[in-house]
Amino acid sequence: MVTQTKDTQPIWEYLKEIPDPEIPVINIIELGVIRDIKWNDDELEVIITPTYSGCPAMQEMEDDIVKVLNKHGYTKHKVTTVLSPSWTTDWMNEEAREKLRVYGIAPPMKGTADKGVLFGKMKAVTCPHCGSGDTEMKSQFGSTACKALYQCNSCKEPFDYFKCI
Amino acid sequence: MTKEEALLEYCIRLGDDSLIxxxxxxxxxxxxxxxxxDIAMTNIAxxxxxQSRTLLTYAGEVEGKGRGEDDLAYMRSEREFKNALLTEQPNGHFGDTMARQFYFSAYYYFFLQELVNSKDETLAAFAEKSLKEVTYHLRHSSEWVIRLGDGTEESHQKIQESLENLWRYxxxxxxxDEVSDMLAKEGIGVDLTQVKQKWDERVKQVLEQATLTLPEGTWMAEGGRKGVHTEHLGYILSDLQYLQRSYPGLKW
Structure with missing residues (x-):
């Protein structure tokens, strides 16, 4: 077994191999769930935070992280979950947002957790198919915990919106 | 009662509310x-x-006897469950479920807003995370109470009855009690009188908008926090715990 350097940079690269199990066009680094990677003596610790408390994909991501670390020859490691600071869609970069749009999911708006979520007006969401701003929310809860269901009034296509939290 | 014992009880109560x-x-x-x-209700579930997994895992750590989330969820009996009676009430029709959800989400939303400031780091982090989720739950159930109340004559009458029936819970x-008082004093738990005030205001406001009447009953049922439940919890547990009771320790 080759001695590994205690550099964490390559590990950030390796973890990009792992797609989000439910939205495979973005990887888990782009999703923003990896909070830190560090060495505790000879043990590697990957710190993750869940998108939603009950997101069933978290366990799968954890298993995938372990697999990737093993594949690259890291033998002593652990995955730790933290809840604070809590995950926000603001941690997704422009590139990830564009990938979502091309995939047919309206990306989250910038600016955390629509302050208007409680009774306020929801911001206008742009249709990822035709680009129209004339869209309508059908349900705040969509196909996964992180998405809401919308329909475009112009092209009539239904679509998922990655909701802001 | 020590602070640790109170904290354990507090986590069990919160965890059981969410689980049930x-x-x-x-x-x-x-x-x-x-x-x-269908999708909305299962998303909220x-x-x-x-949230319950976080709390019961933490309860197991506070207890320090090696019990994990699954032991606490699947291997405790009815009298050891400390959820509020409201959470175990049957689904009834859709209006009953929305009335129950609205009462609970309004309470939980303001409760978590306070718990964010807890001196206990785990509880504070838990509250920060959960508050974002519960904000959506409160919006969803409030909108339904308004839509049903301000809807047809039949929907108005049905949701009014649901709100009346659940009011006592x-x-x-x-x-x-001793647990909540001790932890509130320590800055770990929440001052429930403040939560109550905000809950009263919000419920009143939503019911007004829904053209519904605020229930007036003053008698309130209690017992859940002491493990004394309505008949419904036993049936829930027989469903929820069946697999682990039949095959103890079985892994997915």
């Missing part, structure tokens, strides 16, 4: 009145069960 209400909502899976609502959410 989450289970109730999951019973709607495949039975929702429309597809969007998922959030609640996820709302008082328990704000009842204090």
């Amino acid at each position: 209400l989450g289970h109730r909502l999951s019973e709607w899976c495949g039975h929702g009145p429309i597809l969007e609502e 998922l959030d609640l069960v996820g 709302t008082g328990e959410l704000f009842m204090t």
Whole structure:
């Protein structure tokens, strides 16, 4: 077994191999769930935070992280979950947002957790198919915990919106 | 009672509220009145069960006897469950479920807003995370109470009855005892009188908008926090715990 350097940079690269199990066009680094990677003596610790408390994909991501670390020859490691600071869609970069749009999911708006979520007006969401701003929310809860269901009034296509939290 | 004992009890109560209400909502899976609502209720169930996992795991750590989330969820008996009676009430029709959800989410939303400031780091982090989710739950159930109340004559009458029937279970959410008093004083728990005030305001405001009448009953049922439940919890547990009771220690 080759001695590994205690550099964490390559590990950030390796973890990009792992797609989000439910939205495979973005990887888990782009999703923003990896909070830190560090060495505790000879043990590697990957710190993750869940998108939603009950997101069933978290366990799968954890298993995938372990697999990737093993594949690259890291033998002593652990995955730790933290809840604070809590995950926000603001941690997704422009590139990830564009990938979502091309995939047919309206990306989250910038600016955390629509302050208007409680009774306020929801911001206008742009249709990822035709680009129209004339869209309508059908349900705040969509196909996964992180998405809401919308329909475009112009092209009539239904679509998922990655909701802001 | 020591501070640790109180904290353990507090986590169990919170964890059981989410677990039991989450289970109730999951019973709607495949039975929702429309597809969007089937998905909404199971999404909310998922959030609640996820929150419960955090709390019961933490309860196990505070207890320090090696019990994990699964031991606490699947291997405790009815009298050891400390959820509020409201959370175990049957789903009834859709209006009953929305009335229950609205009462609970309004309480939980303001409760978590306070818990964010807890001196206990785990509880504060838990609250920060969960508050984002519960904000959506409160919006969803409030909108339905308004839509049903301000809808047809029949929907108005039905949701009014649901709100009246469940009213007696709302008082328990704000009842204090040695556990809640001790932790509130320590800055770990929440001052429930403040939560009650905000809950009163919000419920009044939503019911007004829904053209509904605020229930007036003053008698409040209690017992859940002491493990004395309505008949419904036993049936929930026989469903929820069946697999682990039949095959103890079975892994997924």
